[in-house]
Amino acid sequence: MDFGFSEEQEQLRRQVRRFADERCPMDRVRELMDSDDAFDRHMWASMAELGWLGLAVPEQAGGLGLDWEDVVVVAEELGRSLLPSPFLAVTTAARAVDLLGSEAQKAELLAPLAEGTSVVTLAFFEDSDVIDPDGVATTATADGDGWLTLSGTKMFVPWGQSADKLLLVAREGDGLSVFAVDSAAEGLTVEPLQLIDTTCRAARVSLDSVRVEADSRLGTAGQAWPLLARALDAGLVALCAEMVGAADGSLQLTTEFAKVRQQFGSPIGRFQGVKHRLAEIYVATESARSLTYYASWAVDHLGDAASSVAMAKEWAAEALDRAGEEGVQLHGAIGYTWECDAHLYYKRGRLCRNLMGSPDYQRERVLAAQGL
Amino acid sequence: MDFSFTEKEEAFRSEVREFLAEHHDSEGVRADGADVESAMDKLPKLLAWNQALYEKGWVGFSWPREFGGSGGGIVEQMILKQECGDVRAPILGLSYMGLAWVGPGIIQYGTDAQKKRFIPPILKAEEHWCTGYSEPGSGSDLASLQCRAERDGDDYVVNGQKIWTSLAMWAQWMILLVRTDPTASKHLGISCLLVPMDSEGLEVRPIKAMNGETPFAEVFFDNVRVPVENRLGAEGQGWDVTKHALANERSSIAEVTALHHNLDDLKSMAGQCRLNGKPAIEDAGIRQRLARMQSTIEAMRLNGLRFLTKQLRGEPIGAETSVNKLLRTEMDVETGRLSCDMQGGHGVLTGKSPGAVQGGRWQKNSLSWPTTVIGGGTPNIQRNVIAERLLGLPHDS
DSSP states (O other), rough: OOOOOOOOHHHHHHHHHHHHHHHHHHHHHHHHSSSSSSOHHHHHHHHTTTTTGGSOOOOTTTTTOHHHHHHHHHHHHHHHHHHHHHHHHHHHHHHHHHHHHHHHHHHHHHHHHHSSOOOOEEEEOOSOOSSSGGGOOOOOEEOOOTEEEEEEEEEEEEEEOOOOOEEEEEEEEOOOEEEEEEEEEEEEEEEEEEOOTTTTTTEEEEEEEEEEGGGGSSSSSSSSSSHHHHHHHHHHHHHHHHHHHHHHHHHHHHHHHHOOOOEEEEEEGGHHHHHHHEEEEEHHHHHHHHHHHHHEEEEEEHSSSSSHHHHHHHHHHHHHHHHHHHHHHTTTGGGGGGSTTTHHHHHHHHHHHHTTSSSHHHHHHHHHTOOO | OOOOOOOOHHHHHHHHHHHHHHHHOTTTOOOOSSSSHHHOOOOOOHHHHHHHHHHOOTTTSSSOGGSOOOOOHHHHHHHHHHHHTTTTTTTTTOOOOOOIHHHHHHHOOOHHHHHHHHHHHHHTTTTTTEEOOOOOSSSSSGOOOOEEEEEETTTTEEEEEEEEETTOOOOOOOOEESSSOSSSSSTTTTEEEEEEEOOEEEEEEOOOTTTTTOOOOEEEEEEEEEEEEGSSSSOOOOOHHHTTOOOOOOOOOHHHHHHHHHHHHHHHHHHOOOTTEEEGGGGGHHHHHHHHHHHHHHHHHHHHHHHHHHHHOOOOOOOTHHHHHHHHHHHHHHHHHHHHHHGGGGGGOOTTTTTGGGHHHHHHHHHHHHHHHHHTOHHHHHHHHHIIIOOOOOOOO
């Protein structure tokens, strides 16, 4: 029984925190969020050199072969610093390739991904954003020998505008298939979405009869779902970790403010109306943290981690939402300004709350998993 | 991370299961929460259960063997509580206060004579204890207590009043906090006495609670003489004695299994009750609240395992446990509300009413949460603890 991280994992955490402090302090976050693609490719190359992009990628495919727990350590610290990067997108895509792809496909896709030279992202969601095969309307139809045509529209594709390769999920026959497709393919259009949180990026990807080779299919035709669901669950856990980190970041910012801001002759953090709200955020964040850490273990060790993941998302979303909102409120009028960092956490919370299933949706998933 | 148990721990789990199969009468002895009166009805069976546990060395499981415990580790302790909880067996039996508050204090601070005198009857459930802590003027600010004890020869003479004393009507003994030095600072002027409840000048007046039961009492002291040899710890050490005397298992597993049982019962009731013309389990709002309850209980379980891991690694824990106390508060209040809400109009019917659902069990439950929510530190005190000790915010006094 050991529900904690190893010394190596704590070292990794310190390494990421130091990196974020040095390479991406808040003024750099602001520069990136105001830039065109929010993507610092030099920083990305450094992250690849440190091995972070291939943490959970098997060693023979060019990664470090570590566990999803390690991904979660990095994601949490990136979330705390609000560092803009396609880390989650790429790590989730790597998981999908690892679960679905042939050895040859893994070698081809994962090595450049881990090296940071190829940004790969998973395009699963559409206008219907449920975590369910029924939400996929994009079709893959046979188009001559060894070729297929993909048609449809993918939404909320993480960092789609920076991607070199897209893992496109389409309906093929009775089930789902996943195709690794070049972002420059003919008939494929990437439009940036304008998100409420500009430290993150996502795109709409329209597929107008995009011709792909059958070889680009990962796994068996129409059989992708159970494994794909596991990749989505893993991605969801990493998102939760980012949210827990951001909630902690917001709590820290607001707590420090409450210690120094004086009103009525006293730091406002002395007043119970302030300190109790911060205590409640602590409770929510620590609980989300426990659920997230456990879910990170569950996706590696349990056959079905869906309920654990759903509960983590429910709590992480509510913890960050609350930390962000109270962060703005407790700062008073300064909290409403662009200059104060409180709104950056608030916006991250607003974004993550609804991405990959709202808390309400996650609660339904938990009940549905029990047949209720 | 590793959520598996060692071979030795798994062997212990098997041993617990065998013991439960042999000794636990699931119909006769069930943990049904803090309903003292119904527990008293089941007294003979509870005592038999306690005796079987005692012979096994599992009452006071973590206590040293020389005092009749098992010296069990915290993981085994968690396994024991979990397995007992799963079959709804009342692990702590009737000596609840003695086991939770008194025994650990006596083991740590008591004289040899006190250990010999008091520990065995606690383990055998022959003597029951109550705690004389709160006073009318000292609730959340317990250290301001005024009940005083003055030295007179070989006795202390106690005058004052205690209140909210659970089990005072049944207990033979009280662990009592008194002020022995009014000139010392408030925490240092307190001592701890072990007082027979049949002492002359000691009067118990039961207090009726909002659920109609009398779970606690006022206790008055009018020149009650307590021998000096009944002082636990040194004079002025009373605050430390009670502060450090907490049971050492923090995984919350016992609470979590009890909450799980409640949730299972609520889910099955939601399938039977009709709300707004359809089964309550089909109501979107009820569903959301059931799922929220489930994830909160899971959060408590996992928070508890994180605390346990810290303990196993030898790291200090303290204020973090307030996190689970606050979640528990939320659960207890919400259990009462949700259970009645899903009954629709029937939610207003108490046990004696025609048409009452499940004998009015949930209505009673919905009026009983202050026992756990206010007892042992109100939610606002827990929030202060978190804000001040974990977030480093300034004290409000």
